[in-house]
Structures are given as structure tokens and as C-alpha cells.
Amino acid sequence: MMDKKKVKCPYCGHEQNILYGPRAMCRGIFIRCKARQCRKEFEITINQDR
Numbered sequence: 001m002m003d004k005k006k007v008k009c010p011y012c013g014h015e016q017n018i019l020y021g022p023r024a025m026c027r028g029i030f031i032r033c034k035a036r037q038c039r040k041e042f043e044i045t046i047n048q049d050r
């Protein structure tokens, strides 16, 4: 089974409804945090360090 992770908001740590696998690479995509008290927009960066 693939080890999927959830995207977390860097401001409040809330888990978003977006899953990514170990081979995913991502940047330049922005979402708005789903937490009611947060709602901040942030960039999804995944595995940009390799």
C-alpha cells in the first residue's frame, strides 16, 4: 500500500483534503486552508528538496 500523506496548512496545521504519494513533486499550486478559523492561502510545496 502506498504511503499517502495529507497536505497540511503551514499556519494552523489543519489537514487538507489533498493526498500525495511518496513520488509526488509539487510547487506553484495554491490552496486556501479549509479550517474555519484560518482560511489562509498557501503554496503546496512537496519534495522540492531533491
Ligand SMILES: [Zn+2]
Residues within 6 Å of the ligand: 009, 010, 011, 012, 013, 014, 033, 034, 035, 038, 039, 040
Ligand atoms: Zn490553516
